[in-house]
Amino acid sequence: MARTVAMFTDVSLCIGCRACQVACKQWNQLEAEEPEWTGTYQNHAHFTDKTYRLVRFMEEKDDKGALTWNLMSDVCKHCAQAGCLEACPTGAIYRTQYGTVNINQDICNGCRYCVSACPFGVVAFNHDTGRASKCTFCNDRLHNGLGPACAKACPTESIQFGFRDELSAKARKRVEELKKMGYKDAQLYGEDQNGPLGGLNAFFLLLDKPSGYGLPEKPRLPQNNVFVDSLLSIGSALLVGIGAMVAFRERGGKE
Amino acid sequence: MPLLQSADWPLLIDLYFFLAGLAGGAFVVATIADLLGGERNRSVVRVGYYLAFLAVIPCPILLIVDLGVPSRFLHMLVSFKPDQAIGAAAINIGPFHIKPFSPMNMGAWALLGFSALAFLAALSVFLEDAKRGRNLSALRTTVGVIGGFFGFFLAAYPGVLLGATARPLFQNGSFLGALFLAVGASSGAAAIALILSLLGQGAGGTPGRLRQLIIPALLLQAATLALFLLRVGMSGGEGALQSLALLLSGPYSLIFWVGAVAVGLIVPLVLQVASRQPGLVAISAVLILVGGFLVKYVIIAAGQVV
Numbered sequence: 432m433a434r435t436v437a438m439f440t441d442v443s444l445c446i447g448c449r450a451c452q453v454a455c456k457q458w459n460q461l462e463a464e465e466p467e468w469t470g471t472y473q474n475h476a477h478f479t480d481k482t483y484r485l486v487r488f489m490e491e492k493d494d495k496g497a498l499t500w501n502l503m504s505d506v507c508k509h510c511a512q513a514g515c516l517e518a519c520p521t522g523a524i525y526r527t528q529y530g531t532v533n534i535n536q537d538i539c540n541g542c543r544y545c546v547s548a549c550p551f552g553v554v555a556f557n558h559d560t561g562r563a564s565k566c567t568f569c570n571d572r573l574h575n576g577l578g579p580a581c582a583k584a585c586p587t588e589s590i591q592f593g594f595r596d597e598l599s600a601k602a603r604k605r606v607e608e609l610k611k612m613g614y615k616d617a618q619l620y621g622e623d624q625n626g627p628l629g630g631l632n633a634f635f636l637l638l639d640k641p642s643g644y645g646l647p648e649k650p651r652l653p654q655n656n657v658f659v660d661s662l663l664s665i666g667s668a669l670l671v672g673i674g675a676m677v678a679f680r681e682r683g684g685k686e
Numbered sequence: 687m688p689l690l691q692s693a694d695w696p697l698l699i700d701l702y703f704f705l706a707g708l709a710g711g712a713f714v715v716a717t718i719a720d721l722l723g724g725e726r727n728r729s730v731v732r733v734g735y736y737l738a739f740l741a742v743i744p745c746p747i748l749l750i751v752d753l754g755v756p757s758r759f760l761h762m763l764v765s766f767k768p769d770q771a772i773g774a775a776a777i778n779i780g781p782f783h784i785k786p787f788s789p790m791n792m793g794a795w796a797l798l799g800f801s802a803l804a805f806l807a808a809l810s811v812f813l814e815d816a817k818r819g820r821n822l823s824a825l826r827t828t829v830g831v832i833g834g835f836f837g838f839f840l841a842a843y844p845g846v847l848l849g850a851t852a853r854p855l856f857q858n859g860s861f862l863g864a865l866f867l868a869v870g871a872s873s874g875a876a877a878i879a880l881i882l883s884l885l886g887q888g889a890g891g892t893p894g895r896l897r898q899l900i901i902p903a904l905l906l907q908a909a910t911l912a913l914f915l916l917r918v919g920m921s922g923g924e925g926a927l928q929s930l931a932l933l934l935s936g937p938y939s940l941i942f943w944v945g946a947v948a949v950g951l952i953v954p955l956v957l958q959v960a961s962r963q964p965g966l967v968a969i970s971a972v973l974i975l976v977g978g979f980l981v982k983y984v985i986i987a988a989g990q991v992v
Contacts, residue, residue, distance in 0.1 A: 469687060476687045514852060517773045520791035521761040522783045525770040535768075540761045541754015543693035544790050547851040547990075552691040561754025645689050653850045653857060654774075654787040660849040664842035664863030670906055671711075671838075671871040675718040678898035679727055 435530035436573065437595035438506065438582060438633040439602050442644075443609055443617070444589035445502040447472070447486055452504075454584030455484040458569060480557035483507065483566035484581045489644055503635065503644045504590060506581065507532070507553045507566035508621060510650075511629030515565075517654040518548035523563075530595070530632050531568040539563055550628070550650040568633075595632060602636055614638050620646060628652055690852055690925070692990045695752070700983040702748040703844040704873070705741050706797070707866055707978070710841035711874020713738035713804060715899065717830035717837075724823060729887045730896065732811050733878050735830075738837070739808035741877075742801050749797075762794035789847035796839045803833030841870030844982075848989065854918075854925030855933070855989035861914040866982065868910050872903040873978035876954075880971035883964050893967060897958055904955045904974065911951075911981065929992040938988045946984055950977015 455461070461481040469476045473488040489501035509531045516524040516532050523538035524545060534545075534554075539562040545554045546563060554565045569579035577583070578592030585591075591598060602622055609617040616639050621631030627650045641648050716734025719727035750759045764781045777784040785791040806829045810822040845862030856862060879896045915934070918926050933942050950973060957970035 473687070477691055512774075517785075517787050518790065518850065519772070520785065520788050520794060521758075522765050522767050522772040522776070522778075522785075523761070525767070525772050527770070538758075538761055538765045538767050539755070540758035542752075542762075542790060543695070543754070544788075544847075544851075546691050547693035547853055549691070550852045552689045552852075555691060556693075556754065558754075563754075645687065647689070651852075651857070653852050656849045656857065656860070657787050657789065657846060660846040660860055660863045661842075663861055664838075664846060664867050667864035667867040667906065667910060668838040668842065671714070671867065671903060672718065674902040674906075675715055675871075675899050676722065678895050678902075679719045679722045679730075681723055 433528045435595040435632065436568070437530075437593065437598045438509075438568070438579060439591045439593070439598040439636070440504050440506070440633065441589050441591070441602070441605060441636040442501070442503045443605075443614065443636060443638055444587045445486070445504055446587055446589075447488060447500065447502045448586065449486045450584045450586055451581035451590055452482065452484045452486055454580040455566075456481070458572070458580035459483065459567070478505075478507075478553050478555050478565070480555045480559075480564045482555075483564075487644060491639065491643055501637075501639050501643050503637070504581070504585075505551075505644075506633050507568070508551055508628075508634070509566075509568060509632035510550075510621075510652075511624065511632065512652045513628070514548040514550055514653045515545035515554050515563075517652070518544045520544060527568075527570065527573075529568070529573055531570070531573070532632075533567055533570055534563055534565060536560070536562055536564075548653050550647060550653070598634075602634065605636060609636075609638070616640060688925075688992065690854075690992075692853070693851075694990060695986065697983070698748045698752045700979070700986055702745055703866065703982050703986075704979045705748075706745055706844065707841040707870030707982075708873045708877055708975075709738045709741035709745070709804065710800065710837035710839070711870035711872070712741065712878055713800070713807070713830075713837035713874070714834045714841075714871070715875050715878060715896075716807070717834040719895075720823075720826060720830055724826075727892070727895070729882055729892055730878055731826075732815070733881050733885075733887075734874075735804070735807040735811045737874075737877055737881065738833075739804040742797075742804050742840075745797060746801070762791060763798065787850075789843050789850055793840070793843040793847060796836055796843060800833060800836040800840050803829050803836055807833055838867065841874075842867040848986070853929075853989045854921075854923055854992060855929035855985070858918045858921035858923060858926045859914045860917045861910045862985070865907065865910040865914055868903060868907040869978045869981060872900060872907050873975050875900045875903060876971040876974035876978075880968055880975070883968045883971070893962070893964070897962070897967070900971075900974070901955065901958050904951060904958070907978075907981075908951055908955075911947075914985075925992050929988050932991055933984065933988040936988075938984050941980060941984045942988075946977055946981035949973055950980050 582592035621634035624630035845866035
C-alpha cells in the first residue's frame with residue numbers, strides 16, 4: 432500500500448468562491464444542474480450525483496445576534512472506517528492503495544445501501560446510470576501524481592492536498608495559531624486517527640463546533656450495530672423456537 | 687438542511703421484507719411441527735412448506751426490479767473485480783464474496799440458500815403426496831433443519847440491515863431484527879392457519895396448536911416493538927426523536943397506531959385469546975398479516991424521511 436493521502440480543508444481560509452465546486456465539475460465532467468433555492472447562498476442542499484464538492488453556507492448568529500456565515504467546502508471524507516464501503520454488498524466500493532474510498536462503476540448495481548449507510552450523506556444515487564456516485568478523490572489525477580482538482584483550484588489554499596501524516600502536523604499547528612489569534616472554538620474534525628471512524632482522510636479545521644456546520648459531533652460506523660442487533664435477533668429466534676416446540680409438543684394422546 | 691441522504695427504498699422492498707419474513711416463519715413452523723410429530727401435524731407441515739416456497743418465489747424478482755442496474759443482480763454474490771480491499775472481514779473466493787458486516791450481502795446468500803431448501807422441502811412433500819406410502823422423512827428432516835436456520839436468518843436480517851444504516855430511526859433501534867423475526871413468525875403461522883381454515887382442514891388439534899404459537903409470537907412482536915421505540919426514544923439524538931415523532935404523532939401516526947398496533951396486533955391478539963370460532967380465527971389471521979406488513983412499512987417509511 433502506498434502512503435495514505437489526504438485532503439485538509441481549513442474553513443478559516445474559505446471565502447465561499449466555489450472554485451472547488453466548479454473545478455470538480457469540470458474535471459469529472461459532471462453536468463450542470465438546475466439551481467436549488469435553499470434559503471441561503473448554498474447550492475445545492477445536498478451532495479448530488481453531479482455535485483461531489485459542496486460549499487456549505489451555514490447561517491449562524493454571533494454573540495451580538497448578528498448573522499454570520501460558517502463557510503465550509505464539504506466533500507467525501509474518505510473515512511478510514513467507511514460505512515458505504517462496509518455496506519456495499521457487491522464489492523463495488525473499495526479502498527485504493529492511497530487509502531481513499533472509491534466506487535467501481537463497472538460493478539455497482541444500484542442497490543442504494545451505501546446512500547443510507549453514509550454518516551455524512553455524501554453518496555448519491557445517479558438516476559441516469561442507475562448507480563451510486565460520489566467524490567473519487569480524483570482517482571485518475573491521483574494515479575498520475577496530481578492532487579484533486581478542488582485543491583488545485585482553491586485560490587486561498589483553504590483546501591490542501593498531501594500525505595496524511597504531513598497534513599496532520601500542519602493542521603495541528605494551524606489550530607494552535609488560530610487559538611492564539613482568539614478563535615476559541617477552532618478545532619480539527621476527523622484528523623485524529625484514534626477518533627470516530629478511525630479518522631477521516633478528508634479532514635477539516637472548523638471555527639465552530641461541528642454542529643455549526645451540520646456535521647455530526649461523533650459520527651458512528653453503522654456496521655458497529657450488526658453484532659448487537661444480530662444477538663437480539665437470535666434471542667428473538669430462540670423464543671419463537673421454544674414457543675413453537677411448546678405448541679407442537681407430544682401430549683400423550685390428549686388432543 | 688438535513689445532512690443525511692436516503693436510499694428511498696420503495697414499497698417493493700417493504701413487500702419483500704414482509705414476504706421473506708412470512709416465508710421464513712412458515713418454514714420454521716413447518717420444520718418444528720414435523721420434528722415433533724410429522725404424522726400428527728401433517729397438515730401444518732404440508733401447508734407450511736408449500737407456503738414458504740410459494741412466498742419466496744416473488745422475493746428475488748422484487749429485489750431485482752428495484753436495482754438501478756437490474757441486469758447486475760448477480761453482483762450481490764459474485765463480481766469480477768480487481769483484488770482490492772472491499773471491507774472488514776470480507777472473504778473473497780475467486781470472484782465470489784462474502785461480507786459478514788454487510789447484511790445485504792449476507793441476506794442475498796441467505797435468500798439463495800433458503801430458496802433452494804424451500805424448493806426441496808416443498809418437493810419432498812409433493813412427492814410423498816403424489817405416491818401414498820413413499821417416505822422421504824429423512825430428506826425432509828435434513829432440509830427442514832438446515833432450512834430452518836436460513837428461515838430465521840431471512841426473517842431477521844432485513845431489520846439488522848436497516849440497523850446498519852445511518853438513518854437515525856433505524857440506527858438507534860437495536861431491536862429491528864428481533865421485531866422483524868417476531869413478525870415473520872406471527873405472519874407465517876397466521877398464514878398457515880388462514881390457509882388451513884380456508885381449506886377446511888383445521889381438523890383435530892391443529893388450530894389449537896397454531897393458536898398456541900400465534901399468541902406468544904404476537905406478544906413477542908408487541909414486546910420487541912415497544913423495546914424498539916423505547917431504545918430510539920432513549921438514544922436522545924435529534925434525528926431519532928424527529929423520526930420517532932413522525933411515527934408516533936406525525937403523518938405516519940394513523941397507520942402506526944390504528945393499522946400496525948390496534949387492528950394489526952391488539953385486535954387479533956384479543957380474538958385469538960377469546961375465541962376459537964373458525965370464522966373469527968380466519969379474520970384474526972388476516973389482521974395479523976395486515977399488521978405484519980404495516981408495521982414494517984410504516985417504520986421504513988418514517989425512518990427514510992429524517
